[in-house]
Amino acid sequence: GAGVSQSPSNKVTEKGKDVELRCDPISGHTALYWYRQSLGQGLEFLIYFQGNSAPDKSGLPSDRFSAERTGGSVSTLTIQRTQQEDSAVYLCASGGREGYETQYFGPGTRLLVL
């Protein structure tokens, strides 16, 4: 497919469990972003990758959140010891090498922590 893909589309987990969310960016895009959309906080930035460079983690809400990007392509967002306030839609976006280029979003992963 030509767009950003994310998996799973929905995830239900129990409080305290770890979850992994996956993002496949658009082929050729070097920039990858994670955002979170929740009712209380709206759309908020989490983390940014540019190619193989070290990520900008300035938006991560706690040290329970981490992300990796393997080979400058696929990314995994991991949430450890999930809490109910982690329930949200996690959106991934990718963009071109030039930082000002448009970010294109995937369909998101809807996470529900019981």
Place this chain on the structure above:
Amino acid sequence: AQKVTQAQTEISVVEKEDVTLDCVYETRDTTYYLFWYKQPPSGELVFLIRRNSFDEQNEISGRYSWNFQKSTSSFNFTITASQVVDSAVYFCALSEKFEAAGYKLTFGGGTRVLVKP
């Protein structure tokens, strides 16, 4: 810190009416980019338009048009002759440059548009 305000939380119109969405932003950057995204009920954020801070020319693209006024820090978006398929939440976003090459987006709270047949 950057900020984007969409004062309208919800707008309801009848099909074929025009809809204008307001967006006001705050930034200290001299170079920045503004975006409008659409989020239909399916949930995916769909890119609509992008404008850079150096270009205040207003344009029309199909049924979409936008009015960028740097003097008032506003970036309003209009849908002409609305259709039921335009029903969605619309987000205005402002880019913010990192120390590296990337830009992160600061989003407004969104405006829900409901177009009734």
